[in-house]
Amino acid sequence: MTKTKLTLRDVATKLGVSTATISNAFNRPDQLSAAKREEILAACKTIGYHGPNRAAQILRKGHSNIIALVLADSIQYVVSDPLASKFIQGVSGELQKHNKHLLLYAGDSETIMDIVDFVDGFICYGAPRNAALAQEMAQQSKPVVAVDFDLQGFPSINIDNEEAAYQVARQAVNADDHVAILGLRLIDSPSTCRVYDTPLFECDRSISHRRLEGYRRAVSEAGASVSSDWIWHIPESDSTYARQAAREVLNSHPRPDTVLCMSDIIALELLQCALAMDIKIPQELRITGFDGIDEALRTRPPLTTVCQASMEKGQLAAQSLLNREQNAIKMPFELKLGETS
Amino acid sequence: MTKTKLTLRDVATKLGVSTATISNAFNRPDQLSAAKREEILAACKTIGYHGPNRAAQILRKGHSNIIALVLADSIQYVVSDPLASKFIQGVSGELQKHNKHLLLYAGDSETIMDIVDFVDGFICYGAPRNAALAQEMAQQSKPVVAVDFDLQGFPSINIDNEEAAYQVARQAVNADDHVAILGLRLIDSPSTCRVYDTPLFECDRSISHRRLEGYRRAVSEAGASVSSDWIWHIPESDSTYARQAAREVLNSHPRPDTVLCMSDIIALELLQCALAMDIKIPQELRITGFDGIDEALRTRPPLTTVCQASMEKGQLAAQSLLNREQNAIKMPFELKLGETS
DNA sequence: AAAATTATGTTAATCGATTAAGCCCTCGTC
DNA sequence: GACGAGGGCTTAATCGATTAACATAATTTT
Numbered sequence: 001m002t003k004t005k006l007t008l009r010d011v012a013t014k015l016g017v018s019t020a021t022i023s024n025a026f027n028r029p030d031q032l033s034a035a036k037r038e039e040i041l042a043a044c045k046t047i048g049y050h051g052p053n054r055a056a057q058i059l060r061k062g063h064s065n066i067i068a069l070v071l072a073d074s075i076q077y078v079v080s081d082p083l084a085s086k087f088i089q090g091v092s093g094e095l096q097k098h099n100k101h102l103l104l105y106a107g108d109s110e111t112i113m114d115i116v117d118f119v120d121g122f123i124c125y126g127a128p129r130n131a132a133l134a135q136e137m138a139q140q141s142k143p144v145v146a147v148d149f150d151l152q153g154f155p156s157i158n159i160d161n162e163e164a165a166y167q168v169a170r171q172a173v174n175a176d177d178h179v180a181i182l183g184l185r186l187i188d189s190p191s192t193c194r195v196y197d198t199p200l201f202e203c204d205r206s207i208s209h210r211r212l213e214g215y216r217r218a219v220s221e222a223g224a225s226v227s228s229d230w231i232w233h234i235p236e237s238d239s240t241y242a243r244q245a246a247r248e249v250l251n252s253h254p255r256p257d258t259v260l261c262m263s264d265i266i267a268l269e270l271l272q273c274a275l276a277m278d279i280k281i282p283q284e285l286r287i288t289g290f291d292g293i294d295e296a297l298r299t300r301p302p303l304t305t306v307c308q309a310s311m312e313k314g315q316l317a318a319q320s321l322l323n324r325e326q327n328a329i330k331m332p333f334e335l336k337l338g339e340t341s
Numbered sequence: 342m343t344k345t346k347l348t349l350r351d352v353a354t355k356l357g358v359s360t361a362t363i364s365n366a367f368n369r370p371d372q373l374s375a376a377k378r379e380e381i382l383a384a385c386k387t388i389g390y391h392g393p394n395r396a397a398q399i400l401r402k403g404h405s406n407i408i409a410l411v412l413a414d415s416i417q418y419v420v421s422d423p424l425a426s427k428f429i430q431g432v433s434g435e436l437q438k439h440n441k442h443l444l445l446y447a448g449d450s451e452t453i454m455d456i457v458d459f460v461d462g463f464i465c466y467g468a469p470r471n472a473a474l475a476q477e478m479a480q481q482s483k484p485v486v487a488v489d490f491d492l493q494g495f496p497s498i499n500i501d502n503e504e505a506a507y508q509v510a511r512q513a514v515n516a517d518d519h520v521a522i523l524g525l526r527l528i529d530s531p532s533t534c535r536v537y538d539t540p541l542f543e544c545d546r547s548i549s550h551r552r553l554e555g556y557r558r559a560v561s562e563a564g565a566s567v568s569s570d571w572i573w574h575i576p577e578s579d580s581t582y583a584r585q586a587a588r589e590v591l592n593s594h595p596r597p598d599t600v601l602c603m604s605d606i607i608a609l610e611l612l613q614c615a616l617a618m619d620i621k622i623p624q625e626l627r628i629t630g631f632d633g634i635d636e637a638l639r640t641r642p643p644l645t646t647v648c649q650a651s652m653e654k655g656q657l658a659a660q661s662l663l664n665r666e667q668n669a670i671k672m673p674f675e676l677k678l679g680e681t682s
Numbered sequence: 683a684a685a686a687t688t689a690t691g692t693t694a695a696t697c698g699a700t701t702a703a704g705c706c707c708t709c710g711t712c
Numbered sequence: 713g714a715c716g717a718g719g720g721c722t723t724a725a726t727c728g729a730t731t732a733a734c735a736t737a738a739t740t741t742t
Contacts, residue, residue: 007697007699008698008699009699017721018722018723019698019700019722020700020721020722020723020724021721021722023699023700024701024721027701028701031719031720031721032719032720032721033719033720036720036721050457050477051454052698052699052700053400053697053698053699054454054455054457054458054459054699055396055399055400055458055697055698055699056400056458056697056698057700058399058400058459058699059394059396059397059399059400059697059698059727059728059729060698060699060700060701060726060727061699061727062396064396064459065455074433074434074437075429075430075433075434075437075443076430076433076434079420079426079429079430080427080430085420085421085426086421088420089416089417089420092415092416092417092445093416093417096416096447096448099452099455101444101445101446101455101456102416102444102445103407103442103444104433104443104444104445105442106433107437113391113392114395114406114440114442115395115442116391116395117394117395117396117397117728118399118405136391348727348729349729349730350728350729358691358692359691359692359693360692360728360729361691361692361693361694361730361731362691362692364729364730364731365730365731369730369731372689372691372731373689373690373691374689374691377690377691393728393730394727394729396727396728397727397728397729398729398730399729400698400699400727400728400729401696401697401728401729401730401731402697402729402730403697458698
């Protein structure tokens with residue numbers, strides 16, 4: 001009853017033609033007469049042959065129409081993060097237009113080899129924790145595009161994080177301010193902690209370190225200061241981690257006048273904690289965020305932050321990959337001012 | 342310099358053994374001596390052979406370790422919906438444990454054939470708009486699990502939507518109430534509209550229709566009524582669509598006493614509109630939601646809704662698929678009471 | 683010590699396509 | 713009417729593995 005799956009050969013013998021002809025009917029219409037082609041296609045439809053086996057095609061043709069979205073964090077995290085969700089939206093929308101499929105990958109350098117042979121390219125979102133992973137991808141002769149970090153020899157998509165951080169910080173930092181920084185992924189630790197003199201993440205070109213540079217420039221230009229024990233490391237842009245840092249920073253003595261947060265998630269959490277403690281904003285405390293997620297645009301009081309177009313970033317990433325573009329793309333950002341004066 | 346990619350054969354000739362032995366070194370350790378195996382594996386590491394080509398393996402072995410998550414809606418929508426995000430989290434977490442990869446699919450019945458040949462199974466989230474799609478999947482002899490709908494002959498994962506709707510509605514509906522319903526995907530229309538006598542979606546086993554049944558039972562038991570022009574169709578659980586319906590329902594004359602919403606997103610939008618119109622809740626208007634997303638658990642005033650464990654649903658779906666379980670799973674739900682009295 | 687097992691490899695068919703190369707036939711052209 | 717060009721289709725090599733069946737050597741059994 002349930003006959004085994006049909007192959008190209010089955011169809012060929014059944015129709016009394018060669019396998020090449022069937023294959024051509026599906027792939028190269030110019031290689032056979034239109035009449036025969038119609039005949040074959042019609043016959044396939046009636047006998048229930050849905051076209052050449054895709055697994056075999058992948059092997060033979062060497063491409064699969066599958067694009068891997070390689071995530072620096074776990075899929076669980078990424079799907080729940082507003083910024084990353086928007087990015088995925090952008091990517092998937094663009095891929096769909098070109099009939100490409102989306103594989104979500106969040107493994108390490110060990111298991112990347114599981115997919116490397118059959119995906120057509122990699123969109124790498126955020127610097128992989130495992131530098132080896134980037135290497136593995138780079139060694140394949142397949143297109144790679146790096147988003148929110150730089151990968152030697154490959155196109156990348158970034159905003160000018162240093163400049164954006166500088167500009168947003170400049171809005172909030174006044175002379176003589178004591179400034180604290182709630183940083184994202186500054187060091188290699190799985191939990192929230194102060195950085196002190198811990199050596200920063202090896203990857204000195206990470207967006208977090210660029211933002212740190214921007215912050216420092218703004219702080220020193222303003223004639224303010226940030227003491228070394230007032231920089232926090234937060235391992236993921238997650239409310240729970242952020243809350244812990246927020247509490248610590250607000251309970252510091254003396255309390256900082258300004259807190260620069262490397263993501264809106266962090267800033268929102270800080271804002272909420274501050275309000276709960278009846279701290280007057282912006283009189284007693286000034287907060288800046290980063291990213292410009294929807295929730296951050298409608299806080300009360302309004303938050304000062306940097307808006308970046310995450311969905312467009314996803315679209316660009318996909319386009320860049322599909323077109324095999326080679327140039328680095330610098331995306332614009334936009335300052336959104338809250339009450340900092 | 343950049344030599345072509347290594348194959349099993351290359352390695353075999355280089356080491357002076359047969360391809361079968363190399364293959365066995367990777368796949369069947371019992372087929373060769375431990376010493377030789379170590380030797381081979383070591384050699385592979387030094388010459389940079391990362392194991393058998395996965396594309397070839399897929400063809401030959403007939404499986405890929407890729408699981409398709411087939412979405413009823415677009416990927417764009419699903420990633421931004423809290424309930425669906427949680428579901429994806431559950432699925433991906435479980436797949437990762439078993440070293441399976443996740444392919445997000447949101448196409449139609451035409452393009453499903455693009456992936457059918459190489460994925461190992463389908464988790465179908467929500468009834469596909471295109472019934473043909475379900476058929477195509479069903480015809481493959483691959484595992485399928487249906488989530489939030491029923492698929493003839495395949496395991497499914499559901500809550501008792503009819504009962505849940507009944508229970509939540511019972512909390513809000515009083516005798517002589519005029520009740521309105523903001524329904525989700527009731528008919529085949531891409532925009533928000535009243536249902537009137539439009540024939541409902543063909544799929545009479547959809548969760549929306551079950552919920553409708555539950556609502557109706559509660560309404561009639563309470564001795565209240567819902568007039569036929571007070572049922573809205575909302576095409577997607579999206580704020581924009583929901584807002585439109587919310588405004589219409591609140592501007593109706595007379596205004597309903599109770600509005601039963603088929604998702605929390607809808608209920609939240611309605612709540613916000615109502616508050617903006619200075620409608621007193623629950624004195625002048627009672628609202629119920631559905632799903633129990635995070636945002637719905639901390640509204641003010643608190644919302645009455647049905648909580649379902651979406652992440653667990655995802656985990657179960659993945660487990661059920663990987664274990665090739667055959668039985669339908671009925672998940673528990675939980676009523677969360679707000680102020681309805 | 684012969685026979686029976688077991689351990690260790692090898693050979694060759696196979697998974698289901700794609701595609702370069704070749705064959706045959708029909709046309710058009712001079 | 714001979715020659716060249718194309719159209720239309722077939723042959724057969726190939727993509728890179730897996731694995732049943734077989735061969736040979738080493739070990740055990742009796």
